[in-house]
């Protein structure tokens with residue numbers, strides 16, 4: 001299938017609340033070893049937002065409240081998001097192991113109270129991962145850009161991909 | 174610098190600041206029976222072998238002995254991997270991973286240890302920076318001898334004075350988690366200072382209990398500033414201390430001499446109460462063990478309560494020593510005999526039913542008093558079982574009485 005659309009510069013914003021746990025992000029019964037390695041991403045947010053996996057377009061931005069990704073350390077929850085095309089998230093805060101899993105997989109975990117306060121579900125949003133520039137509802141925000149370590153990893157895809165290629169972590173001689 | 178900064182600065186090779194992402198040299202990487210298959214998958218994906226096999230440990234504790242064929246097959250794969258790669262391997266029955274690494278001397282003041290188990294904060298009891306991570310992180314640490322970290326801010330918790338008789342480090346730890354809250358130290362290092370007698374009252378075992386429970390406030394590491402027994406047992410490097418200039422995100426003081434026995438009620442570890450709030454509630458099952466409270470000191474405390482007495486009819490009691498060495502010592506001291514004579518049963522050293530997979534899970538409607546560190550819904554079996562967390566002394570008294578004791582009975 002060919003598409004003649006120019007790459008989109010604006011994306012849809014998907015708003016989530018506080019304390020969204022990894023069971024919400026990918027329910028255990030849809031784990032890759034239960035439904036298959038190729039399709040498990042189609043069950044992302046299956047209970048919380050059943051339309052998400054169908055309607056999400058690569059680049060759309062997930063914005064969430066505090067303590068995103070608490071609970072089970074299951075790495076396949078952020079892996080499902082990555083397979084759908086999630087490259088960045090903005091949240092008030094993240095649970096610790098979820099944050100690590102995002103970085104290892106190459107999804108940038110931005111933190112911003114302001115953006116979360118302003119965001120409405122379905123908003124149009126523009127953002128640039130490298131600079132951290134974000135435009136929402138006629139206002140511009142400057143998110144703290146990803147640290148050099150993460151930017152270097154993102155060149156290759158993720159920390160895991162970087163390690164696969166270079167046999168080491170970014171920023172190490 | 175804080176203790177966390179002091180340790181991470183050594184491992185990075187330059188002074189580090191909270192908030193920075195750094196790559197640090199890891200002294201030891203630990204994994205367990207239930208996670209090792211994924212770790213092996215990731216290493217195969219990377220095409221990597223352990224960089225320093227002598228700095229890697231695999232411990233069989235979570236579902237050990239194997240409870241079914243799937244677990245047995247997974248354990249066989251891990252054993253073969255350990256044999257092939259030459260990493261340190263601890264068989265079924267050697268004990269809970271954290272206790273084993275402490276007994277083997279792997280955990281020592283100033284070390285950086287990462288483990289594929291959240292309670293890797295336990296190593297902070299001896300002054301190490303221990304942190305729990307996912308399977309990919311551990312695979313990367315095994316492949317490279319390094320890990321990436323965000324240098325944490327620190328919360329300072331100071332315990333002052335000596336606890337009253339009957340009040341233990343577990344009570345102190347529960348009080349700490351209750352005061353901090355379950356997310357109160359997310360991303361942060363909890364740095365624990367013992368002063369005005371507390372440094373003598375709490376030896377290594379008690380310090381491990383404190384560092385272990387720090388995890389339940391969301392901590393990335395829980396580090397007890399080395400003093401007292403730690404200085405007798407280990408060489409503590411000069412650089413391992415909190416500087417005058419250390420900056421803390423929050424400070425908390427707990428007066429041990431005024432502390433009463435505590436209880437964490439279902440279904441949250443920070444749901445901390447006085448015993449009086451639940452005294453008299455009948456209890457079906459008492460479990461003494463785990464990385465939190467399965468050491469010889471804990472078994473002694475339980476035996477002291479039960480000496481010459483019997484577990485109440487209608488209540489069952491399981492004791493799981495945290496390691497084979499604890500088991501041997503309990504045998505040599507007559508602690509085991511006391512417990513068995515009282516009617517308790519003894520399980521294979523390891524995690525036991527702590528995470529509800531085997532060896533005595535709880536049924537619906539049952540009430541459990543456990544010395545472990547988590548009481549989430551369904552943690553120990555049925556989601557309709559209630560788990561209360563308490564000290565070994567409170568747990569043993571519960572077994573004796575068949576009900577939750579009141580404060581007077583635990584700390585007269």
Ligand code: SF4
Pocket residue numbers: 234235269270271290292463464465523524527528545546
């Ligand atoms: S004893 Fe319990 S808390 Fe400790 S490592 Fe085992 S399962 Fe985890």
